[in-house]
Each structure stands twice: as structure tokens, then as C-alpha cells.
Amino acid sequence: MGAGPGGLCSAYVLSKAGVPTTVLEKAPFVGGLARTIRRQTDYGEFRFDIGGHRWFTKNDELNALFREVVADELLWVNRISRIYFDGKYVDYPLKISNALKAIGPVVAAKAMADYGRTRVQQRISPRAVESMEDAYIDQFGPTLYRLFFQRYSEKVWGLPCDQMSGDWVSQRSKGMSLVTAVKDAVVPTKGKVVSLIDEFMYPRGGFGRFSDRMADAIIGAGNDIRLNTGVEKVHREGNRVVGVTVSTEDGSKRVEADNYISSIPLTLLAKIMDPAPSAEILAAADALTFRNIITVNLMLKKRQVTPDTWLYVHDRNILFGRFHEPKNWSPVMVPSDDLTSLVVEYFCSFGDHIWSMSEEELVAQTVRHLVDDLGFITPDEVVGGFTIRAPRAYPAYVIGYEKPLARIREFIGELDNLQIIGRYGTFRYNNTDHSIETGLLAAKNILGESHDLDQVNADDEYHEIKRVAEPVAAGRT
Numbered sequence: 001m002g003a004g005p006g007g008l009c010s011a012y013v014l015s016k017a018g019v020p021t022t023v024l025e026k027a028p029f030v031g032g033l034a035r036t037i038r039r040q041t042d043y044g045e046f047r048f049d050i051g052g053h054r055w056f057t058k059n060d061e062l063n064a065l066f067r068e069v070v071a072d073e074l075l076w077v078n079r080i081s082r083i084y085f086d087g088k089y090v091d092y093p094l095k096i097s098n099a100l101k102a103i104g105p106v107v108a109a110k111a112m113a114d115y116g117r118t119r120v121q122q123r124i125s126p127r128a129v130e131s132m133e134d135a136y137i138d139q140f141g142p143t144l145y146r147l148f149f150q151r152y153s154e155k156v157w158g159l160p161c162d163q164m165s166g167d168w169v170s171q172r173s174k175g176m177s178l179v180t181a182v183k184d185a186v187v188p189t190k191g192k193v194v195s196l197i198d199e200f201m202y203p204r205g206g207f208g209r210f211s212d213r214m215a216d217a218i219i220g221a222g223n224d225i226r227l228n229t230g231v232e233k234v235h236r237e238g239n240r241v242v243g244v245t246v247s248t249e250d251g252s253k254r255v256e257a258d259n260y261i262s263s264i265p266l267t268l269l270a271k272i273m274d275p276a277p278s279a280e281i282l283a284a285a286d287a288l289t290f291r292n293i294i295t296v297n298l299m300l301k302k303r304q305v306t307p308d309t310w311l312y313v314h315d316r317n318i319l320f321g322r323f324h325e326p327k328n329w330s331p332v333m334v335p336s337d338d339l340t341s342l343v344v345e346y347f348c349s350f351g352d353h354i355w356s357m358s359e360e361e362l363v364a365q366t367v368r369h370l371v372d373d374l375g376f377i378t379p380d381e382v383v384g385g386f387t388i389r390a391p392r393a394y395p396a397y398v399i400g401y402e403k404p405l406a407r408i409r410e411f412i413g414e415l416d417n418l419q420i421i422g423r424y425g426t427f428r429y430n431n432t433d434h435s436i437e438t439g440l441l442a443a444k445n446i447l448g449e450s451h452d453l454d455q456v457n458a459d460d461e462y463h464e465i466k467r468v469a470e471p472v473a474a475g476r477t
């Protein structure tokens with residue numbers, strides 16, 4: 001269920017093992033959140049990811065799978081990712097020497113002093129880290145939190161950081177702190193190299209090619225991917241799923257299998273169970289929330305806007321959070337070298353002021369920000385723009401989310417032949433690598449192995465860091 005990278009990976013692995021497999025996908029395309037949109041214009045074809053997707057994982061098996069699928073379309077991209085901060089650029093993820101320089105000596109001294117105070121306080125009377133705010137302050141101190149984390153996090157989540165769970169921070173930046181960053185800046189680690197990744201793999205024709213190529217292999221193996229086929233009911237008897245009802249252009253149909261893998265939103269899965277689960281499980285499904293994303297895709301008569309792979313914009317007056325320039329990832333993303341494009345990301349929720357804006361308003365607002373507030377482009381350089389709306393793009397770890405999530409997972413866990421995988425499929429903030437890892441392990445379980453999918457993305461090292469025996473550029477995985 002679901003033909004994003006997670007579901008496709010399961011079907012890809014099963015297809016290679018010769019197992020008859022059917023993928024059911026509600027949308028008219030594969031790739032889910034990780035697809036690439038192609039737009040024909042008078043200038044030629046532009047391509048846009050839904051927010052730039054880079055491939056990065058510390059898992060060698062997944063790297064091998066990605067290389068096998070993407071094969072001759074593989075590119076290495078240099079990563080330059082920065083925060084645009086009060087007219088200055090600061091490296092992202094935060095590089096401490098650079099961040100302290102950008103804020104000036106007085107604020108830098110204050111940042112170091114209040115971080116020191118936080119550490120001493122935590123030693124004397126340790127306070128539990130519950131919220132996102134607690135977690136950031138614990139790692140970076142109050143000043144750096146307010147300068148570099150608070151505003152952006154509030155844009156992403158639409159809630160104050162003291163209402164969001166600290167789990168997100170620990171999942172994303174475990175092992176990072178002001179102490180380790182300063183230590184690494186002053187005394188470079190010997191023996192083992194600790195490296196912020198500065199290059200990543202990317203398919204030449206856009207990240208969606210990864211999904212397209214898995215889909216080609218699945219169909220090539222004689223298996224079936226049914227598009228425009230939304231799962232509407234999941235029928236259960238005792239502790240087994242016995243079939244699903246799907247809606248198609250020709251009406252409703254029942255599909256049956258021995259084993260089921262779901263990457264559709266976990267909250268939806270709970271709600272479409274037949275017979276319906278208890279009122280408690282349904283209430284738990286309602287208690288879990290998510291954030292939507294809208295991308296504004298601009299096509300520009302300009303060679304380059306910035307050299308960045310991503311640029312983060314924290315300023316509260318600017319409604320978007322981040323943008324990337326697809327050409328900096330692959331030249332194939334624009335029709336010619338005289339042209340470029342931007343993918344500008346707005347985080348929002350159903351019914352809020354951003355979600356309610358029309359396509360024209362969003363494009364005009366984006367151009368105004370880029371021209372008037374940031375000075376990155378001029379109005380005459382814009383040759384076109386359109387929006388993509390991606391609902392439920394970010395599972396939101398709002399404080400208290402753990403209990404309802406555990407209840408739903410417990411309920412689903414009682415069904416022996418149903419596995420949940422992916423990002424919203426497991427309600428975990430998974431990147432593509434984690435999403436396909438769950439897909440891979442679910443397929444292996446069907447093939448007779450025994451893997452605990454809950455252990456995926458539960459490691460305790462910062463995602464951006466790979467501990468390697470040799471420099472990343474030499475090892476390149």
C-alpha cells in the first residue's frame with residue numbers, strides 16, 4: 001500500500017526474489033513525497049523535487065541498493081547549505097566558529113557564558129529534557145537556541161518549541177552539542193575522522209528517478225503497480241488481514257494477499273480498519289497531527305541565484321522557511337545553462353493563512369520576498385511559477401504524541417501479516433534512507449528473515465555525521 005520509496009523498495013526486493021507482488025497507489029504517479037515533477041515550458045523542461053532530496057545514509061547495504069537502482073544516473077553533489085541570518089550566511093548544520101563569528105564577539109561571549117551556565121545547572125540539579133526548547137537549550141544554550149533554532153523550528157512546526165517534543169531534536173542531532181562542536185573546532189579528532197557530510201549522492205534526472213527506476217524493475221519482473229488505486233478499507237479477521245478494498249476508476253474492488261505492507265499514513269490505516277477498532281484507537285489516530293508543505297517552484301531567466309544546495313531563511317517576516325536551486329544539484333534540472341529555478345518551501349497546516357493562499361498569491365508572495373526582502377532576484381527574471389501542495393509531509397512530535405502512537409502501533413502489531421513502513425506509515429520522522437530500510441526489512445521478513453522494524457532510525461548518532469576510517473571523499477559512502 002503506497003508507491004513512495006518505502007513501498008516501492010519492498011516490492012523491488014520481493015520482485016528480485018521472485019515473489020508475486022502488487023503495489024496499490026492512490027496517486028496517478030509513483031514516488032510519493034520523493035517524486036520529481038517535470039514541467040514543459042517554451043524554454044524546455046524544468047524538473048522539481050518537492051524540496052530537494054539528497055541521498056545520505058551510514059548504512060552500506062542501503063547505499064549499495066541506491067547505487068544498484070540509480071546505476072548510471074548517479075551524481076555526486078557538493079553540499080553547501082547555509083542559514084541566511086540578518087544579511088549574513090552561517091553554515092548549516094551549525095559550524096560553531098562560523099556561527100560565533102556571524103553573531104559578533106559580544107553575543108558570542110554571551111552565548112558561551114550562558115551555555116556554560118546551562119551545563120553547570122544541569123550538573124547540579126538535572127532537569128528532564130521534555131520539549132524541543134529544552135533539548136536545544138541543553139545542546140546549545142539559550143542564546144544560540146534563540147538565534148539559530150527557535151525561529152526556524154517554529155516556522156516548520158507552527159507551534160512554540162515548548163509545545164513540541166524533544167524527541168525530534170534527539171533524533172536529528174543526537175551527539176551534537178556546543179561542547180563537541182567547539183572541541184572538534186579546536187582539537188580535530190585524531191584516529192577516526194568525524195565529518196559533517198559535504199557531498200551526497202543524487203540521481204541526475206531528479207530524486208524521483210530513484211522511485212521511477214524501482215518501479216521499472218518491479219514491472220519488468222512481471223509484477224503490478226496499480227496507480228489511481230486508493231486503499232479504502234483494510235479487512236481483518238482475528239489477528240490477520242484478509243483483504244483490502246480499493247477505489248479505482250472502474251469502481252471498488254477487493255484485493256487479497258498472504259502478506260500486507262503499509263506505507264499509507266498510519267492514522268488513516270487505523271481509521272480504515274474493518275471491523276473498526278475501538279473508540280480509544282480512533283481517538284488516538286485523531287490525536288496525532290502533521291504539517292503540510294507547499295512548494296513554490298519558480299523558473300528564472302538567470303544563471304544562478306546562490307551557490308547553495310539549500311538556503312534556510314529564519315526571518316519571521318519571510319513566510320517561507322527554505323529554498324533550494326535544483327541546477328546546483330544537477331544540470332539536467334533546467335533546460336539550459338542560461339536558466340535556473342528555485343523550489344521555495346512553505347510549512348503550513350490545513351486551513352491556516354498559508355494553506356488558504358491561492359497559487360497566484362503564493363507565487364506573487366514568493367517573488368516579493370525574493371525581490372524586496374532578500375534581493376536575490378529581479379521581477380523581470382521570473383519566467384513562470386507554480387505550486388505543489390503536499391499534505392501530511394511532516395509527522396509532528398507534539399508533546400504527548402508518544403501515548404496515542406504507542407496505542408495505534410500496539411493495535412496494528414496484533415495483525416500478524418501486516419507490517420508498517422516508511423515515514424507517515426510509521427509516524428516517524430524518517431528520511432528516504434530510513435523509509436526504504438523499513439521497506440527492505442519488511443520484504444526480508446516476508447522472505448523468512450526476522451527483523452525488528454522499530455529499530456530503524458533509532459540509533460544514537462547525529463544523522464549528518466559519519467564516523468569513518470578515511471575521509472569521506474576517499475571512501476565516498
Ligand SMILES: Cc1cc2nc3c(=O)[nH]c(=O)nc-3n(C[C@H](O)[C@H](O)[C@H](O)COP(=O)(O)OP(=O)(O)OC[C@H]3O[C@@H](n4cnc5c(N)ncnc54)[C@H](O)[C@@H]3O)c2cc1C
Binds near residue numbers: 264430
Ligand atoms: C520537503 C521535504 C524534503 C525532504 N528531503 C529529504 C532529503 O533530502 N533526503 C531524504 O532522504 N528524505 C527527504 N525527505 C523525506 C522523504 O520524502 C520521505 O522519507 C519519503 O518520501 C518517505 O517515503 P514513504 O514511501 O514512506 O512515503 P511517501 O513518499 O509519503 O509515500 C506514501 C505513498 O502512499 C500513497 N498513499 C497515501 N494514501 C494512500 C491510500 N489510501 N492508498 C494507496 N496509496 C496511498 C501516497 O500517495 C504516496 O505515494 C524530505 C521530505 C520533505 C517533505
